[in-house]
Structures are given as C-alpha cells and as structure tokens.
Amino acid sequence: MGATFITGCLLCFMIRKKRTSNHPRHQNLKGLVEMKQYSYAEVRKITKSFSHTVGKGGFGTVYEGHLFDGRKVAVKILKDFKRNGEDFINEITSMSQTSHVNIVSLLGFCYDGSRRAIMYEFLENGSLDQFISKKSSLNLDVNTLYRIALGVARGLDYLHHGCRTRIVHFDIKPQNVLLDENLCPKVSDSGLAKLCQKRESILSLQDARGTIGYIAPEVFSGMYGRVSHKSDVYSYGMLVLEMIGAQNKETEETVASNSSSAYFPDWIYKDLENGEHTWKFGDEITREEKEIAKKMTLVGLWCIQPCPLNRPPMNRVVEMMEGSLDALEVPPKPSLQFSAAPLPESSSLSEEKSDYSGVSI
Structure with missing residues (x-):
C-alpha cells in the first residue's frame, strides 16, 4: 500500500509538472533564453x-x-x-x-x-504626455511635434509590417510614447499587445483593451467592424490630434451638449473650413508650420474614421505624413452614430491600394 501511494504521488507530480511546462507562458519564456534574466x-x-x-x-x-x-x-x-x-x-x-x-x-x-x-x-525625457498636457509648461514647436508624430507612425508601421510576426499594440497614448535626449520617440508598454500572422487581419479579443479616449470603436462595439491592426491606427489618430491641441479645445457647444453632434471632430471640420487649424500654436507660427499643423490634422482625421476599412494602414499613414499637403483631401466627417456602409476591402482605401486624393466632404 505504501509503494502504491508513493507511486501515485509521483505520477500526480509528473502530470502536474508536464501540464505546467506545456502552459503557453512557460513555452514563450523558453524561447527567451538568449535574453538576460535577472533574479529578484x-x-x-x-x-x-x-x-x-x-x-x-x-x-x-x-x-x-x-x-x-x-x-x-x-x-x-x-x-x-x-x-x-x-x-x-x-x-x-x-x-x-x-x-x-x-x-x-x-x-x-x-x-x-x-x-x-x-x-x-x-529615456531621459520621459513620456510625451508631460509635453502636451494643458498643465505642462514644456511646450514643443510644430516641427518637433511633427517629427515625434512621424516617428511614432514609423514605429507602428514596423510593428504591423516590419516584424516577422505582426504586433498590434492596443494601447497607443501619450504615456506610452517615450522620448530620448534628442526627443526621438519610442513606442513602449506592450502589455496589451497581441501577436498575429502578417496576413491575419482579424483578431479575437476576450475583453476590451486600451485606454478610454484612444480605443477604436470596433474594440467595444462590433457594429463598427472587426478588430484588427487598424485599431492601432485609430489610437494613433487620436494621439496626433491631441498633440496639436485639437482635443484640448473646448467650445460652449461641446460643454453644453451631450449629443453625438458634440463629438470633437465636428468642430475640427468647421475650423478647417474657416482656415483655422492652429489651436495649440496661435497665429504666430510661420506659413510652413501652419501647413504642417494642417497636414497632421488631416492625417489624424483619416485615422479616426469609424469604420476600420476606411482608415489607412500604418505604412500609408507614414507616406501621408511624409508627403505633400496638396495630396491630402479632407476625409469624410466621423460620427459616433455609425450609419454609412463600410468600404469593401478591394476599395481604393484598402491596405494593398491606397489613394486618399479622391475623397472630400
């Protein structure tokens, strides 16, 4: 009986150890043996x-x-x-x-x-949020903000298209953009990231993830579309609009109204029509800087289109940021009330073929 009991205990221990070693967490860590591991x-x-x-x-x-x-x-x-x-x-x-x-x-x-x-x-300069918050005294000029926005776009493009396995970050926000001594941006904090094959465009999420204010609509509501790498594009668009001061502008209509018409891109479009798009910088900036601010605004608006299929992929976003302002049209006005039918994958706004010069209000 004693021998049988000991044998049973050994079998249970071996089965438990095998199950533990086969757990995905342990399998993933086994592949990191070449990376330095430290004790507590x-x-x-x-x-x-x-x-x-x-x-x-x-x-x-x-x-x-x-x-x-x-x-x-x-x-x-x-x-x-x-x-x-x-x-x-x-x-x-x-x-x-x-x-x-x-x-x-x-x-x-x-x-x-x-x-x-x-x-x-x-990274000596910490995170981007301390440079762009309304309470911050550390003001950055238009050209510096543009370089930061372009760097973040290149980083996300690398995660989506440059890695062996596509990485969707799911938590792009100012706090997760770190700046080195030269204000070169680096995307950080991938605790919510998901890995997928490069051609795998649709992701399955058990729960919503991200930070309120930057989460793409499809992450919390399937009526907007399927969750994919385009969810990062939305978060990036919100980040860019915040960088140029668009989210910080408060109007009486926005404060007084709770309807979807108060959704902040509404007044951004009105300001664009009136030639105003320098909310953070005022009128003292140069003509070139005003064009850069407008380009960042248009790219941000393209990125926050409610339907994921209508957003550009990150490689196209980089091209838009690097390209001429004249090549950009004003995108369709977003709305929290999704009613327009999404564009098909084979449309001119898909990942394979991008042409943003043929759409206007």
Whole structure:
C-alpha cells in the first residue's frame, strides 16, 4: 500500500509538472533564453532597493536603475498578473522580437516566482504626455511635434509590417510614447499587445483593451467592424490630434451638449473650413508650420474614421505624413452614430491600394 501511494504521488507530480511546462507562458519564456534574466535580488540591487520612482501605470511602477556594466535602465515591476500573467508574457514576447529606432529596447526581465519585472533602456525625457498636457509648461514647436508624430507612425508601421510576426499594440497614448535626449520617440508598454500572422487581419479579443479616449470603436462595439491592426491606427489618430491641441479645445457647444453632434471632430471640420487649424500654436507660427499643423490634422482625421476599412494602414499613414499637403483631401466627417456602409476591402482605401486624393466632404 505504501509503494502504491508513493507511486501515485509521483505520477500526480509528473502530470502536474508536464501540464505546467506545456502552459503557453512557460513555452514563450523558453524561447527567451538568449535574453538576460535577472533574479529578484539582482533587481533590488539594480534599482538600489527601488529608491527612485520614475513613473506609475496600470500594470506597475517604473524605477530608475543601473545595470552592473553601468548602463542606466528603467525597471517596471508588475503589481498584478491579469489574464493568468498574459500581460507580462505579451510584453516580453512582443518586445523581444523588435529592433527599431522608434521602439523602446528590452534589455532583460525577471521571472522569479511571483515576482516579475521588465527592464528597458532609460529615456531621459520621459513620456510625451508631460509635453502636451494643458498643465505642462514644456511646450514643443510644430516641427518637433511633427517629427515625434512621424516617428511614432514609423514605429507602428514596423510593428504591423516590419516584424516577422505582426504586433498590434492596443494601447497607443501619450504615456506610452517615450522620448530620448534628442526627443526621438519610442513606442513602449506592450502589455496589451497581441501577436498575429502578417496576413491575419482579424483578431479575437476576450475583453476590451486600451485606454478610454484612444480605443477604436470596433474594440467595444462590433457594429463598427472587426478588430484588427487598424485599431492601432485609430489610437494613433487620436494621439496626433491631441498633440496639436485639437482635443484640448473646448467650445460652449461641446460643454453644453451631450449629443453625438458634440463629438470633437465636428468642430475640427468647421475650423478647417474657416482656415483655422492652429489651436495649440496661435497665429504666430510661420506659413510652413501652419501647413504642417494642417497636414497632421488631416492625417489624424483619416485615422479616426469609424469604420476600420476606411482608415489607412500604418505604412500609408507614414507616406501621408511624409508627403505633400496638396495630396491630402479632407476625409469624410466621423460620427459616433455609425450609419454609412463600410468600404469593401478591394476599395481604393484598402491596405494593398491606397489613394486618399479622391475623397472630400
């Protein structure tokens, strides 16, 4: 009986160990053996016992640290593990596959029991939100904002079209755009990212993900279309419009009305018709800077089209940002009340063939 009991315990242990080792989380981490893995004790030394906090987010706290070779790093300590640790695995697996000037570099991770941390390159200028918020005294000129917006577009284009496996970020916002000492932008924080094959355009989500104000309509309502990499395009459009001050302008009509007519692009279109599109900068900017601001406005409006099929893919967004203002038409006016039929995939606004010069109000 004793031998039978011991044998049974051994079998249960082996089955449990096999199931654990076959869990997707462990399989994903096995592929990261070439990346530096740190113990929690080492993380404490690197951060000097977490003495210098540089930021806090929904998934944890970020601390300043120094690797043993002297390099400065940002160390994010995850505070909880939603979806059975999926956030941690998403960030590790997605960022470990990337190498681009506009994507933050992953330098290592900690997977020590229940304690988990991610180490990034340290970016001296922090996140974009502190430069564009209404309370900020750190004002950036039009050309600098344009370069940042273009860099973010190139980073997203790389995630969508340049990686071996397409990465959809799902949380593009100012807090997740970091700036180095030269104000070069780097997309960060891929805790909500999903990986898919390059030609896989439709994604299945068990729950809505992202930040309110930047989430594409199809993520929380199927009436707008299917969730895909175009969801990042929408978030990018909202980011660009916020960068140039469009979201910060408040009108009496917007404050007083709760109807869909108060949706902020409505007054953006009115201002475009009246030749006003420099809300953040005033009239003191040059003619060239006004054209840049208008181009950013038009690109942002194209990106926030309610129907995903009507939005340009990120490679086309880069072309629009780099191209001439004369080549851009004013896109159809968005509305929270979706009534227009979406364009078919074979239309001139699809990913394979893009032509944004034939649509106007």
